Amino acid sequence: MLSGKHLKLLTDPINKNNPITVQVLGICSALAVTVKLEPAVVMSLSVIFVMSMSNVVISLLRNTIPKRIRIIVQLVVVAALVIIVDQFLKAYVFDVSKQLSVFVGLIITNCIIMGRLEAFALANSPGKSFLDGVGNGAGYGAILIIVAFFRELFGSGTIWNIQVIPQSFYDIGYANNGLMILPPMALVVVGIIIWVQRARNRELIEE
Amino acid sequence: MDRNSNKYTFIYAIVMVVVVATVLTLIAVTLQPRQKKNVELEKKKNILSALNIESTTDDVEQKYDKYIVENYAISTKGEKLEDIDAFNVILKKELKKSENEQAWPVYVANTDNDGLKYIFPLYGVGLWGPIWGYIALNEDLNTVYGVNFDHKSETPGLGAEINTKEFQSQFVEKQIFNDNHEFVSISVIKTGAEGNKHAVDAISGGTITSNGLDDMIGNCLSAYLSYIEKNKK
Numbered sequence: 001m002l003s004g005k006h007l008k009l010l011t012d013p014i015n016k017n018n019p020i021t022v023q024v025l026g027i028c029s030a031l032a033v034t035v036k037l038e039p040a041v042v043m044s045l046s047v048i049f050v051m052s053m054s055n056v057v058i059s060l061l062r063n064t065i066p067k068r069i070r071i072i073v074q075l076v077v078v079a080a081l082v083i084i085v086d087q088f089l090k091a092y093v094f095d096v097s098k099q100l101s102v103f104v105g106l107i108i109t110n111c112i113i114m115g116r117l118e119a120f121a122l123a124n125s126p127g128k129s130f131l132d133g134v135g136n137g138a139g140y141g142a143i144l145i146i147v148a149f150f151r152e153l154f155g156s157g158t159i160w161n162i163q164v165i166p167q168s169f170y171d172i173g174y175a176n177n178g179l180m181i182l183p184p185m186a187l188v189v190v191g192i193i194i195w196v197q198r199a200r201n202r203e204l205i206e207e
Numbered sequence: 208m209d210r211n212s213n214k215y216t217f218i219y220a221i222v223m224v225v226v227v228a229t230v231l232t233l234i235a236v237t238l239q240p241r242q243k244k245n246v247e248l249e250k251k252k253n254i255l256s257a258l259n260i261e262s263t264t265d266d267v268e269q270k271y272d273k274y275i276v277e278n279y280a281i282s283t284k285g286e287k288l289e290d291i292d293a294f295n296v297i298l299k300k301e302l303k304k305s306e307n308e309q310a311w312p313v314y315v316a317n318t319d320n321d322g323l324k325y326i327f328p329l330y331g332v333g334l335w336g337p338i339w340g341y342i343a344l345n346e347d348l349n350t351v352y353g354v355n356f357d358h359k360s361e362t363p364g365l366g367a368e369i370n371t372k373e374f375q376s377q378f379v380e381k382q383i384f385n386d387n388h389e390f391v392s393i394s395v396i397k398t399g400a401e402g403n404k405h406a407v408d409a410i411s412g413g414t415i416t417s418n419g420l421d422d423m424i425g426n427c428l429s430a431y432l433s434y435i436e437k438n439k440k
Contacts, residue, residue, distance in 0.1 A: 076227055091238040094245040
């Protein structure tokens with residue numbers, strides 16, 4: 001199975017080297033698609049797919065890519081994969097693709113992906129690159145899902161579109177928090193996650 | 208071959224682009240029929256929803272065929288237009304044409320209860336992008352039977368509320384003509400909608416979307432006025 005070093009490629013980005021909370025990349029889409037859990041999960045899966053596949057492709061090509069058009073080659077690979085994902089979503093999960101609308105297309109500009117291609121795939125074997133891609137995608141997805149969970153719970157009173165806050169609460173005077181639905185609260189929730197993570201893991205605290 | 212030479216770079220770029228383009232074309236062509244079908248089903252779902260009939264992807268076709276008995280396009284003078292595929296009329300394009308050239312689709316439904324229903328599509332602008340919907344009128348072509356609205360990118364929790372059942376249910380039983388048979392449409396207003404037969408409550412915090420909705424209903428229904436005059440009972 002996976003040796004310790006390989007396992008680290010997979011687990012590091014989920015916690016200690018998380019692309020969102022530690023490297024603070026890909027924040028834009030994290031704000032946009034986390035109003036509800038369902039689109040957040042689909043977005044996470046799409047990013048995991050695009051990131052691992054583009055890592056593998058670039059890693060396979062790494063010895064052939066001309067230096068001067070390196071970034072262009074990476075962009076073409078990422079863009080092609082994103083279009084493929086978008087086409088499949090439109091054909092098979094139309095409702096979700098409607099909710100994600102432009103954000104699937106914007107995976108192309110997600111800095112985590114370009115960052116991993118530059119920093120990892122260009123210098124490592126396809127196998128390792130694949131693990132790195134899955135790990136970083138999962139790290140991104142984990143934060144998205146946590147944020148979406150709280151935003152949907154407090155913003156709409158539902159989880160995965162199922163009402164969880166009982167009607168009796170509303171009768172007493174409880175109201176859904178409209179602010180949770182707006183992007184600024186995603187930033188606040190991400191901030192709280194960063195706080196909790198650093199409180200638990202002192203290594204992450206900068207001098 | 209030298210990886211940094213111009214020749215290598217050019218050949219590399221050309222081969223890459225051709226390969227990627229071929230793959231993407233193949234995928235797009237293979238999936239296109241399914242995607243078109245999805246768009247069509249979505250439209251049928253929305254039309255049925257204006258009749259307060261809920262449908263799922265699986266039974267929408269069957270229900271649509273059962274309830275929608277007629278579908279044709281009319282001119283703004285209220286005449287039936289032949290040779291137009293009414294289902295595929297795109298309102299966005301029609302609204303750009305001059306009034307005499309516009310074609311407006313009419314869907315006639317026969318629901319289980321109380322007579323025929325007439326469904327008219329609507330199209331307008333919200334705050335961030337287009338909004339659209341369907342309005343179903345009773346046989347008198349005055350009383351609203353049901354509505355369905357949707358939007359591309361209105362603010363969640365504010366303008367986006369127009370696609371919720373709570374908001375849409377306000378329209379039921381409202382009337383588009385006043386007691387003197389003048390067309391007044393249905394206004395989306397901030398206060399005083401209660402007890403008013405021609406108005407509904409706007410969404411707080413969603414003023415521009417609400418105004419857009421108000422305009423959309425007024426503008427689109429006025430294109431049907433001649434048709435309504437000819438056909439109302």
